Amino acid sequence: MKSVAIIGGGITGLTAAFYLRRQGVPVVLYEAGSRVGGVIQSIRRDGFLAEFGPNTILETSPKITQLIRDAGLEKRRLEPDPKAEARYVVRYKKPIEMPGSPLGFFTTRLFTPKAKWAVLREPFVPSRRDGKEESIGEFVVRRLGQEFLDHAIDALVAGVYAGDPCKLSLQQAFPKLAKLEAEYGSLIKGQILGARERKKRGEVAKDRASKFSFDEGLQVLTDTLADRLGESVRLNTSVIQILKTTDSWEVTLREGNREFVEEHGAVLYAGTAHRLADLRILAGDKPLDLKPFGEIRHPPVASVVLGFKREDVAHPCEGFGMLIPKIEGFKILGTIFSSSLFPNRAPVGHITLTSYIGGERYPELASLPPERLGELTLADLRTSLGVRGKPVFQHTAFFPKAIPQYNLGYARYRELLNQFEATTDGLFFAGHYRDGISLSDSIVSGCNAADRIEKHQHSGSPSFQNSNTPSFQHSISL
């Protein structure tokens, strides 16, 4: 059996490579950077644990549970503190706990009586039947009113996508909400009636799914998968071109200033959309048109992890964190109460808070120098959480192209990928630019890609080569 080239060593590529190898398919994973994990990176310093990118995985599918088991990581998995269930949204400049029950909803200060009334009449708002794409912003205003958009959904969209609700497509970015309206005529009715069907499919809604991490952060998962793959992982190796020959794929690689070609039976692209636009894929008479993927917006985001003495933060910070709508006038998009969420994220008597700056709301702020990011974050935390002293720990990370925005018109990119995969034998695509932007979506995307590739490899592979080395290799330039 010929080997499979996997392009990209983020969670998607690592998951796909891990399962293909377990199924006896030889793989080589090429990662352009000097480490695996993509946007996942965790460091421990001075007793604080800082997550650069994602903080939690949502257990939305049994495939995620299975991956943790198959990787042998069950004992290192960390469940959040049960007290960390509370989520806050900032209003009147202070975090207010999101209601968790109908009674809580009627008594919360988060919404005015007018907004509460709008939610009550949601089941009677007629569904849109013209099939036209709309933004999540338009959808929420139509069904729940402007206040719900400005004080709740805007904050949620910033927390998940670092995006703009008036640009993100309902159908592409929040397909489950679109489905609730189409199937049940109402979000509230659909939420109640749809629960039984999700249970049957073994799925869990994102708002109900349990979240978890690992004792030393999420990097434990990507490091473990890379360890299992051993020498099949090739760091500092960019794929710059892939060429379909009669019965295989020639993959052109760049390592430093050396370029060379290796041959494989199939290729999985598990990189990013913006780097896909720079790749050359030749299959048939002319290259695939990958330029459109360069148009996808990826606003920059900075994460700012600050550690404080416990007595220097007035708010108890017991909960997941706080989301901040734009209307409240803060610079940060939101803050995760990292050390309340998981144990061992801060030394005894201290607290770790992870905030995000930038996104579609303030893209120009994300690239500020670390000291300035720290000052802006501190100012917002003083107002919202009553932080008094100076931080005793600070770590910032900058993502120049953080999260692909599934904005209006995004279906075009997914259709192109479907078409490329359907018409080009042995070429596969997976990852957050195709199958959903969360870590759990990426894991499921990697698992599903491994299944498709395994079928392909077992159905039409003429020769058998029982090794993880590529079938063919030669230098084309030095």
Ligand SMILES: Cc1cc2nc3c(=O)[nH]c(=O)nc-3n(C[C@H](O)[C@H](O)[C@H](O)COP(=O)(O)OP(=O)(O)OC[C@H]3O[C@@H](n4cnc5c(N)ncnc54)[C@H](O)[C@@H]3O)c2cc1C
């Ligand atoms: C700041 C931030 C916070 C987040 N928080 C959360 C969270 O709390 N929970 C959650 O569920 N999700 C979160 N996400 C989203 C989640 O982290 C991502 O969806 C997921 O990690 C994407 O994984 P991936 O493997 O698809 O892509 P990536 O992690 O981007 O990895 C792609 C890899 O491909 C490599 N590559 C690309 N092109 C080539 C090439 N030509 N040759 C070789 N290598 C190449 C890149 O170097 C990169 O390492 C967050 C994202 C960010 C940026």
